[in-house]
Structures are given as C-alpha cells and as structure tokens.
Amino acid sequence: NGQLSRVLDLYVQKIVDTAFANNWQLKAHTNGDAAADQLFRAISKSTAKYGNNGRRNIMIHGQLIRMDQLDSLKKYEIVGSFFFFYSYYWGDWYKEIIGSDKAQQISPIKSALKKGIRVTSHTDAPVALPNLMMIMWTTVNRVSRSGSVIGPGERLTPYEALKSITI
Numbered sequence: 119n120g121q122l123s124r125v126l127d128l129y130v131q132k133i134v135d136t137a138f139a140n141n142w143q144l145k146a147h148t149n150g151d152a153a154a155d156q157l158f159r160a161i162s163k164s165t166a167k168y169g170n171n172g173r174r175n176i177m178i179h180g181q182l183i184r185m186d187q188l189d190s191l192k193k194y195e196i197v198g199s200f201f202f203f204y205s206y207y208w209g210d211w212y213k214e215i216i217g218s219d220k221a222q223q224i225s226p227i228k229s230a231l232k233k234g235i236r237v238t239s240h241t242d243a244p245v246a247l248p249n250l251m252m253i254m255w256t257t258v259n260r261v262s263r264s265g266s267v268i269g270p271g272e273r274l275t276p277y278e279a280l281k282s283i284t285i
Contacts, residue, residue, distance in 0.1 A: 127156060134160040138168040144175040150182045158190040170194060178240070179204075181225045182216070188226065191235045199238040200225040200282075202256035203246045205269065209262030222269040227257065227282065229272060239282040254279045 134157075137144045144161075148154045157177065161170075176197045177183070181204045183191075191198050204212070204224050212221040223229075230237050239257050241248040257279040260268045274282065 127159065130156055131160045131163060134164045135167065138164040138170075138173075141173070143173060145178055146176070147178045148183070149179050151184045151187060154180060154183050154187050154190075158187070158194070161194050161196070165194060176238075179225075179242075182220070182223075183226065185223065185226065185229060188230050188233050188235060191230065192233050195236075197236045197238060198227070198230045199240050200227045200230075200257075201240055201242050202227075202253055202260070203242065205260045206252075206256045206262060207246065209260075209268035210264050210266060212268070213266070223272070224269055226269070226272050228274060228278075231274075231278065237282055238285075239279065250283050253283060257282060 134144060146157050148157050174197060176199050177191060178199050179201050180198055202225055209221060212224060227237050239253050241253055257274050258276050260273050262268050
C-alpha cells in the first residue's frame, strides 16, 4: 500500500533526522533491499540538512542488499556489518525462497571491501549463539548446513575475516 509506505518513510525520516540533529551514531537493521533503500533515502535527506562528517553509521545485517546499493554505503560512509550465519543456517532456504542467483549475493562483504566500504562481521545473539570462531568460519567458507557454498565470490580470506570481527 502506497500510503502505508509513505507513513513509514516519514517515521524513519524522523528517527534519522533526530539522530543526525543530535550527532548520534545510527545503527539500522536493514535485512531486505527495500529497507536499505528506505534507509538510504532518509540518510540522503538528513545528510543534506545536517552533514555527515564522522558519524560512523552502521547498516546491520544487509543480507539482501543489492550490488548497486553498495554504492550508497560508500557514498554515505555507512559501515556494513554483516551476519554470516545467514549463509550457514538459512542459505539452503534462501536458495528456495529468493532463487539461487540472489542467494549467492547474501551479505556481499567481499564486494563491499572491493569498493572500499568499511565492513564488520557480527553475531546476532540470541538468534544464534555468539560464537566468533563460527562467524569467522562462515565468513571464510560460506557453507550452508547441507554443504552448499553460498556465494563463493563473497568469501573472505581468514585474515580479512579476522579483521572483520576485530577492527
């Protein structure tokens, strides 16, 4: 519904404006690409009003962020904080629901790194146990529970994965 979408956009804009007006760091959960678009629209308007210097805003999860949306992460200097248990716990399911091609792009951390975007890996406790070694393993291997590789081009090296959970 278009009217509901406009109301939600206004609500999100108010939250983002409040954060920017008070120079607060913004940490936004954006699981789908529509949520990412909504966040980018709001940040664009708030940036025009308040500037965007040194905010270190964070997009949390971003598992379904599109490749073209990575440019907005870069433009607005948003840290991409990705959660790799998606590929392990739900990767097989994602292939069925959104299709194999899109599932290969879940949490596109390597693509983000190549664009010079600051990235981190995180746990999502209590959704999954806070096991940083498992997060590192899934970031490097991107293997689902069935053994399928989910997004081989988005794998990090062990060193990159270690940096993503420590820096």
